[in-house]
Amino acid sequence: MPNKVTSVLARLDEWREQHSPEHRLARVEGLYRALNGTAEAIMRAQTLDALFHSVCEASVRASRFIAATVFLYRPGQRSLQGVASAGCCADLVIGARIAVDATLPEGRGVVGEAFRTHAPSIGNDILGDERFEPWWDGAREANARSVAALPLMQAQHCVGVLVYHSSEVGEFDADMVALLQRVSANVSFALDRFAHEAERLRAEAATRRASRMYAALSATNEAIMRASTPQALFDAVCQAAFEGGGFRMATVLLPQDGWLEVSAVAGVPEGVERLMQARISLDAALPQGQGPTGIAFRSGCTQTCNDYLGDERARPWHALARAGGVSSSAAVPFKHDGCVAGVLLFFSHERDAFDGEIVGLLERLSANVSFALDGFDREAERKQAQQRIQHLATHDGLTGLPNRAMFGELLAHALHSSRRYHGPFAVLFVDLDGFKTVNDTLGHAAGDQLLQRIAGRFKQALRATDVVARLGGDEFVVLIQGAHSKEHVARVAQKLLDAARQPMILAGHECVVSASIGIAIHPHDGEDEQALLKHADAAMYLAKKRGRNHFEFHARCAGHGEREAATALSSRA
Numbered sequence: 080m081p082n083k084v085t086s087v088l089a090r091l092d093e094w095r096e097q098h099s100p101e102h103r104l105a106r107v108e109g110l111y112r113a114l115n116g117t118a119e120a121i122m123r124a125q126t127l128d129a130l131f132h133s134v135c136e137a138s139v140r141a142s143r144f145i146a147a148t149v150f151l152y153r154p155g156q157r158s159l160q161g162v163a164s165a166g167c168c169a170d171l172v173i174g175a176r177i178a179v180d181a182t183l184p185e186g187r188g189v190v191g192e193a194f195r196t197h198a199p200s201i202g203n204d205i206l207g208d209e210r211f212e213p214w215w216d217g218a219r220e221a222n223a224r225s226v227a228a229l230p231l232m233q234a235q236h237c238v239g240v241l242v243y244h245s246s247e248v249g250e251f252d253a254d255m256v257a258l259l260q261r262v263s264a265n266v267s268f269a270l271d272r273f274a275h276e277a278e279r280l281r282a283e284a285a286t287r288r289a290s291r292m293y294a295a296l297s298a299t300n301e302a303i304m305r306a307s308t309p310q311a312l313f314d315a316v317c318q319a320a321f322e323g324g325g326f327r328m329a330t331v332l333l334p335q336d337g338w339l340e341v342s343a344v345a346g347v348p349e350g351v352e353r354l355m356q357a358r359i360s361l362d363a364a365l366p367q368g369q370g371p372t373g374i375a376f377r378s379g380c381t382q383t384c385n386d387y388l389g390d391e392r393a394r395p396w397h398a399l400a401r402a403g404g405v406s407s408s409a410a411v412p413f414k415h416d417g418c419v420a421g422v423l424l425f426f427s428h429e430r431d432a433f434d435g436e437i438v439g440l441l442e443r444l445s446a447n448v449s450f451a452l453d454g455f456d457r458e459a460e461r462k463q464a465q466q467r468i469q470h471l472a473t474h475d476g477l478t479g480l481p482n483r484a485m486f487g488e489l490l491a492h493a494l495h496s497s498r499r500y501h502g503p504f505a506v507l508f509v510d511l512d513g514f515k516t517v518n519d520t521l522g523h524a525a526g527d528q529l530l531q532r533i534a535g536r537f538k539q540a541l542r543a544t545d546v547v548a549r550l551g552g553d554e555f556v557v558l559i560q561g562a563h564s565k566e567h568v569a570r571v572a573q574k575l576l577d578a579a580r581q582p583m584i585l586a587g588h589e590c591v592v593s594a595s596i597g598i599a600i601h602p603h604d605g606e607d608e609q610a611l612l613k614h615a616d617a618a619m620y621l622a623k624k625r626g627r628n629h630f631e632f633h634a635r636c637a638g639h640g641e642r643e644a645a646t647a648l649s650s651r652a
Contacts (some may be wrong), residue, residue: 084258084536085592091164094581101431103583105482106647111183111258114258114262114265115141116177116268117133117134117137117138117262117265119137121133121134121265121266121268121269123219124269124351126163127270127273128163130236130266130269130273130320131149131162131163132163132165132479133207133315134147134149134163134241134262134266134573135147135148135149135163135164135165135166135169138165138243138262139165140165143245143246143247143250143305144166144243144244144245145166145167145221145222145244145245145246146164146165146166146167146168146169146172146221146242146243146244147164147165147166147241147242147243147244148161148163148164148165148169148240148241148242148244149161149162149163149164149231149240149241149242150177150190150239150240151238151239151309151594152179152237152238152239154549156176156177157178157180158176158177158179158413159176159177159178159179159190159191159194159239159240159603160174160175161173161174161176161177166219166244167222167223167244168217168220168221168590177190178191179191179195179238181195184212184213185213187210188202188210188211188213188214188228189201189202189210189226189227189228189242190228190240190242192228192406193228193229193230194230194237194239194240196230196232197232197237198230199227199228199229199230199256199260199263200227200228201225201226201227201228201251201256201260202225202226202227202246203225203249203250203251204224204225205218205223205224205225205226205251206219206224206524210510211226221244222246223244223245223246223248224245224246224247224248224250225245225249225250225251226242226244226245226251226255227239227242227243227246227250227251227255227259228240228241228242229242229243229256229259229260229262229263230263231263231265231266231267231270232270233267233270233271233274234274236270241259241262241263241266243259250398255461265385269640281431284429287325289645291323291324291325293440294323294324295319295322295323295324295444297322297323298315298319298322298323299315299316299320299444299447299448300447302315302316302318302319303315303316303447303448303450303451306451307453307457308413308418309455310342310343311330312448312451312452312455313342313343314343314345316327316329316331316343316423316444316448317330317331317343317344317346318345320345320423320425320444321345321346322345324425325427326346326425326426326427327346327347327403327404327426327427327428328344328345328346328347328350328354328403328405328424328425328426329344329345329346329353329423329424329425329426329507330342330343330344330345330346330423330424331343331344331421331422331423331424332359332376332421332422332423332424333420333421333480334361334374334376334420334421337360337361337362338358338359338360338361339359339360339361339373339376339421339422341354341355342421346426347403347404349402349403349404349405350403350405350426352403352405353399353400353402353403354399354426356399357396357399358395358453359372359373360373361373361376361377363377366394366395367395367523369383369392370392370393370396371383371390371392371393371408371410372410372422372424374410374412374444375410375412375422376393376410376412376419376421376422377419377641378412379412379414379419380412381409381410381411381412381438381441381442382409382410383407383408383409383433383438384408384409385407385430385431385432385433386399386406386407386430386431387389387406387407387408388400388401388406389504393408403426404428405426405427405428406428406429406430407423407426407427407429407430407431407432407433407434408426408427408433409424409425409433409437409438409441410422410423410424410425411423411424411425411438411441411442411444411445411586412445413445413446413448413449413452414449414452415449415452415453415456416452416453416456420449420452421440423445423448425427425441425443438460468504472484473485473488475548475549477527477530477531477549478530478531478534478549480534480538480547480548480549480555481546481547481549482548482549482608483548483550483551485548486546486548486550486556486558487545489548489558490506490558490608490612491608493558493601494601494607494608497601497602500562502560502602503561503562503563503601503602503603504558504559504561504562504600505558505559505562505568505571505598505599505600505601506556506557506558506559506567506598506599506600506601506612506615507556507557507558507559507568507571507572507575507596507597507599507615507616507630508554508555508556508573508596508598508599508612508615508616508619509537509554509555509556509557509594509595509596509619510553510554510555510594510595510596511529511533511553511579511592511594511621512592512593512594512618512623512627512628513591513592513593514526514529514530514553514592515553517529517585517590517592521585521586521588521590524586525585525586525590528585529583529585529590529592530549530553532583533555533578533579533592534547534553534555536578536579536581537555537575537578537579539556539578540571540574540575540577540578541557541559541574541575542560542565542569544560544561545558545559545560545571546558548631556612556615557571559571559574562600565600565632568598568600568632569630572596572598572630573630575594575596576593576628576629576630579592579593579594580592580593580594580628593627593628594628595616595619595620595622595623595627595628595629595630595639596619596622596629596630596631597616597617597618597619597620597621597622597630597631597633598618598630598631598633599611599612599614599615599616599618599632599633600630600633600634603634604633604634614633615633618630618631618632618633619631
């Protein structure tokens with residue numbers, strides 16, 4: 080009994096001491112000092128981390144509290160996490176989590192209650208309050224006997240809790256709580272200030288990004304105008320986006336064998352090296368095909384990751400992103416001929432780099448690329464049509480050989496070259512024997528087929544440097560370059576005769592035709608186009624008069640059969 084009375088008396092003396100005017104005054108003075116200290120810390124802090132640590136340290140240093148702690152709430156989580164602490168067990172509190180769910184025992188304490196109610200929550204006898212049962216052992220070890228939790232507000236939302244621990248039971252009366260509320264109000268004001276400043280900085284960063292993107296868009300438009308091939312376009316777009324847009328990397332991905340392969344890339348070397356290791360599938364059933372880039376290609380819609388390392392869709396590439404310094408990305412599909420043809424993929428070292436304005440500009444860039452690709456097709460079609468028109472104007476429509484006009488240009492060029500470099504050449508005038516019979520008996524279709532086959536045989540019998548043209552009807556003309564001897568020209572003429580004599584099946588009938596060839600050699604047989612063709616034609620007619628299926632040189636025609644050739648030409652005219 081005496082011991083029990085002594086214990087009661089001791090607790091009574093302790094209570095009287097704690098509630099004496101002198102003790103109360105000391106507590107209030109200490110709290111005002113803490114209030115001033117936290118106000119000064121709020122004014123000096125440049126970052127949220129610095130703010131929270133300074134507030135905790137000032138509170139413990141200037142008052143009788145044994146600990147001060149800041150717990151923050153992360154959106155999407157079910158707990159508060161300790162981010163700053165001063166006093167006893169500070170190292171243990173950093174990173175510790177306290178539930179906010181009232182259905183859990185850990186969520187029924189003052190911290191969870193203050194978070195849910197947005198009002199102060201007090202526990203003036205921790206060891207005598209069942210709400211604190213999960214923390215009794217820790218409280219005994221730290222000599223914590225009372226606690227106060229005050230909500231931290233930002234834009235009318237609770238974002239955290241400021242917690243004070245005291246070694247004295249009943250520490251937090253109404254006056255004390257009112258002063259602590261002033262501290263939490265000051266911290267909440269600072270949070271709003273930091274939020275406004277962060278928003279201002281984000282807005283400035285967004286403006287800078289938009290300005291860079293406008294510059295990149297202008298550069299890509301210029302690249303589109305200058306690029307002559309799709310690959311040149313892709314290279315220029317990536318370079319412009321990297322240099323002008325300020326992205327860490329920019330790349331063009333094209334589909335190949337079920338995967339998206341890098342066609343063009345520009346960026347920081349270490350980032351490019353990591354990107355080249357990435358495998359992106361077009362198959363939605365594969366993990367490598369479930370990322371934003373694969374989705375963008377399949378859906379035709381832009382996909383952004385403003386927190387790349389926090390986006391589960393990008394998990395297969397998280398390690399590469401960390402190594403490459405990537406924090407956000409945008410995958411923008413581009414089209415060709417109305418279908419998705421590839422993806423423009425942009426990476427940034429900043430989180431939240433791809434807001435609505437930037438995405439809109441990237442989609443304009445993608446539309447320009449699509450327009451350029453379609454333009455390449457239109458230009459290719461125009462060139463093909465132009466080439467076709469040019470071909471039709473210079474080539475025979477039936478055989479595909481050069482026509483009379485084209486041969487005239489080639490002959491003029493040969494004359495110019497021969498006069499400059501003294502290189503002789505020969506002109507062979509070829510007329511088919513028996514063509515009229517085939518045409519009259521088997522029809523024009525068979526005659527056309529005969530001309531096509533003869534044209535093909537003549538081309539095969541000549542060198543690549545020689546030319547065979549069709550003048551019209553069954554008349555052909557051949558230009559032989561480098562005719563340094565009559566023997567060489569005679570061998571070529573004989574090849575043409577042999578080619579013409581080979582049998583062929585036309586309209587179900589075996590047909591055989593022959594050819595008569597006249598030869599004129601420059602400069603001996605003429606100095607201009609008209610003279611060479613006239614003399615070759617005269618020699619051809621002499622060959623026809625002398626039995627057909629052989630060739631004659633104009634020199635022989637001029638020497639021994641000049642009158643006969645002249646008579647033949649006159650009768651032909």
